[in-house]
Amino acid sequence: MIPVVLATLAYGLALTLLVSRPWLRTHPKRMALALAAICALLHLPVLGISLLVVLRGVLGDLSIVTLVFLTSLFFQGPRPLLPSPRIFTLMGFAFFLLSFGLSPLHPYAWGYASAILPCLAGGLAFLLWLRGRYAFSLALLAALLGWRLHWLDSTNLWDYLLDAPLVVVALVHAVFCALPKSPFRRGKMTHPD
Amino acid sequence: MTGMARLGFLPRAYLRRYRCLTVLPLAGIVCLTLWASWPAFFAPPPRFALSPLPASQAEKTPRLESAVINQPDPLRVHAASIAALPDGRLFAVWFGGQREGSTDVKIYAADYQNGAWSPQRVLATPAQTTADTGRFARKLGNPVAFVTPRGELWVVYVSVALGGWAASHLNLIASPDLGKNWQPARRLVTEPFLNLSTLVKGAPVFFENGDIGLPVYYEMAGKSGELLTLSPAGEVRRVTRMDHGSRSLQPIVLVETPTRAVSLLRDTDDLPPHRVWRTETTDAGLHWSPLAQTDLPNPNAALAALRLEDGRLLAVANDVESKRFRLSLLVSVDDGWHWRVLHRFEDKEAFAGRQQERGAFHALLAEDLRTLGQMPDPKAVLLNVERNLCGTGPHCIWRYGYPYLIRAADGDFHLVYTWNDGFIRHLRFNEAWLEGKS
Numbered sequence: 001m002i003p004v005v006l007a008t009l010a011y012g013l014a015l016t017l018l019v020s021r022p023w024l025r026t027h028p029k030r031m032a033l034a035l036a037a038i039c040a041l042l043h044l045p046v047l048g049i050s051l052l053v054v055l056r057g058v059l060g061d062l063s064i065v066t067l068v069f070l071t072s073l074f075f076q077g078p079r080p081l082l083p084s085p086r087i088f089t090l091m092g093f094a095f096f097l098l099s100f101g102l103s104p105l106h107p108y109a110w111g112y113a114s115a116i117l118p119c120l121a122g123g124l125a126f127l128l129w130l131r132g133r134y135a136f137s138l139a140l141l142a143a144l145l146g147w148r149l150h151w152l153d154s155t156n157l158w159d160y161l162l163d164a165p166l167v168v169v170a171l172v173h174a175v176f177c178a179l180p181k182s183p184f185r186r187g188k189m190t191h192p193d
Numbered sequence: 194m195t196g197m198a199r200l201g202f203l204p205r206a207y208l209r210r211y212r213c214l215t216v217l218p219l220a221g222i223v224c225l226t227l228w229a230s231w232p233a234f235f236a237p238p239p240r241f242a243l244s245p246l247p248a249s250q251a252e253k254t255p256r257l258e259s260a261v262i263n264q265p266d267p268l269r270v271h272a273a274s275i276a277a278l279p280d281g282r283l284f285a286v287w288f289g290g291q292r293e294g295s296t297d298v299k300i301y302a303a304d305y306q307n308g309a310w311s312p313q314r315v316l317a318t319p320a321q322t323t324a325d326t327g328r329f330a331r332k333l334g335n336p337v338a339f340v341t342p343r344g345e346l347w348v349v350y351v352s353v354a355l356g357g358w359a360a361s362h363l364n365l366i367a368s369p370d371l372g373k374n375w376q377p378a379r380r381l382v383t384e385p386f387l388n389l390s391t392l393v394k395g396a397p398v399f400f401e402n403g404d405i406g407l408p409v410y411y412e413m414a415g416k417s418g419e420l421l422t423l424s425p426a427g428e429v430r431r432v433t434r435m436d437h438g439s440r441s442l443q444p445i446v447l448v449e450t451p452t453r454a455v456s457l458l459r460d461t462d463d464l465p466p467h468r469v470w471r472t473e474t475t476d477a478g479l480h481w482s483p484l485a486q487t488d489l490p491n492p493n494a495a496l497a498a499l500r501l502e503d504g505r506l507l508a509v510a511n512d513v514e515s516k517r518f519r520l521s522l523l524v525s526v527d528d529g530w531h532w533r534v535l536h537r538f539e540d541k542e543a544f545a546g547r548q549q550e551r552g553a554f555h556a557l558l559a560e561d562l563r564t565l566g567q568m569p570d571p572k573a574v575l576l577n578v579e580r581n582l583c584g585t586g587p588h589c590i591w592r593y594g595y596p597y598l599i600r601a602a603d604g605d606f607h608l609v610y611t612w613n614d615g616f617i618r619h620l621r622f623n624e625a626w627l628e629g630k631s
């Protein structure tokens with residue numbers, strides 16, 4: 001039940017943010033209504049199958065970190081995107097490449113019952129809090145909490161910290177930031193952290 | 194903008210008011226981290242459970258029995274596995290449809306009781322898997338059935354939402370009453386990238402704490418065997434890879450002691466020689482030695498194996514380097530390095546390398562039918578096999594593969610495999626028959 005609720009919320013937030021326009025984003029009530037409508041639509045069966053079932057079947061569940069970021073984006077309006085997109089892109093790419101089985105390293109295995117990964121995640125959350133990056137820190141802590149309480153179908157901590165759609169978005173954002181005419185480079189938009 | 198204000202979704206006034214209490218969140222982070230990682234500090238190292246010794250067989254007469262498990266519809270079947278139930282019954286599962294990978298493929302099952310197989314029944318479909326797991330499943334694949342240490346009957350099977358077998362997921366259905374009632378299927382999350390690319394083929398091993406070690410394999414960018422450990426409740430405990438690269442998959446794990454086991458793997462290397470791969474663990478599957486080749490030829494085909502109580506390893510495999518026209522029983526006395534043929538269950542080597550005219554094929558097929566034992570209408574069997582092996586052309590080829598071998602508590606051996614793409618053949622033999630071949 002909890003995984004379905006969280007998946008509905010995560011995909012609902014993502015789709016709401018994707019389809020929303022500035023005139024909608026400036027009205028919190030309209031945004032909330034749009035979110036509720038999209039969450040309901042996610043469960044509407046079309047030809048016997050709902051969009052949520054297709055998304056969960058093809059993409060899987062989004063991570064808790066993604067859910068926290070989406071929530072943060074939803075409440076903060078159009079200003080921030082992902083915190084530290086370059087770090088996410090690098091981490092994500094290294095992680096997924098190593099998981100493809102082409103090297104002896106298999107970092108995904110560390111996410112099951114090892115104490116190392118939760119300690120690293122907690123340590124990173126600690127450092128981020130000290131540096132004032134509270135949203136990022138809270139996202140990591142929520143992931144740790146969710147992992148321990150088994151909020152998703154997965155028992156692997158990595159699935160609470162990271163997901164492929166998040167890495168793809170981070171990559172697109174990092175590339176966008178690197179472009180000469182990017183609004184990020186001209187100071188029109190700022191990163192939250 | 195202050196750092197606190199970056200929280201965004203918390204009121205700024207609230208954050209300013211309690212800024213002096215920054216030590217509390219830090220203490221909270223430490224406590225949460227310790228709480229989350231606490232169980233891992235006290236996890237004991239895994240230990241394999243040794244298989245209980247089968248009953249000593251008083252029967253001295255060699256016995257080899259044969260039967261066909263499935264009906265001619267659907268046209269194609271594959272990837273059978275078999276489990277010996279505590280009440281003496283056998284339970285077999287396989288997948289079937291118009292062709293491998295088509296969307297009409299379902300998981301079928303049948304029971305063996307009082308010397309005969311029951312009619313096949315549908316155990317899982319893509320629609321049912323979608324409904325149960327809440328995740329879209331378009332087609333189904335390899336199932337493996339086994340009885341857990343708790344006495345539940347489990348079937349782990351493959352499903353795909355988009356793409357081919359490289360985009361597979363694993364699903365688990367459990368029956369607490371040995372097949373009478375089944376709980377809804379649930380998805381096992383085993384891979385990080387969209388949970389893609391875990392498949393199952395081999396028989397499970399068990400751990401002393403009741404965990405289940407399922408030999409699975411990964412085949413996306415790389416190909417490698419993995420040991421997937423499940424808790425008695427069906428949660429994934431850990432995954433360990435046996436190799437990296439793309440030279441092996443479909444492991445079989447053969448336990449020797451509580452910490453030592455040997456694994457044999459199908460060869461997928463492009464380069465010859467094509468041999469079964471071997472690796473071993475001395476810490477109950479946490480780490481595996483580098484792969485090494487055995488002397489057992491392998492045409493990129495699955496094999497089955499088990500360990501006898503005297504230490505010998507028994508395997509059923511296509512012991513050729515190309516095609517699957519032969520299926521043999523083999524034995525190894527040196528822990529899987531060297532193999533000797535004991536018996537050929539199927540052998541069409543005389544026709545290897547050349548396609549066969551339909552007329553000659555019919556004659557040989559009719560001869561084979563006489564040895565099959567219990568089976569559906571022979572005419573339907575002939576028609577089905579011809580459609581599978583000859584297609585629309587004038588020539589036909591033979592195919593036997595995907596063996597799955599177990600030993601029941603009464604000491605009998607049970608082998609199931611795909612017989613000419615259209616049927617699941619069950620062979621049952623006793624110790625006297627095996628020793629007669631040794």
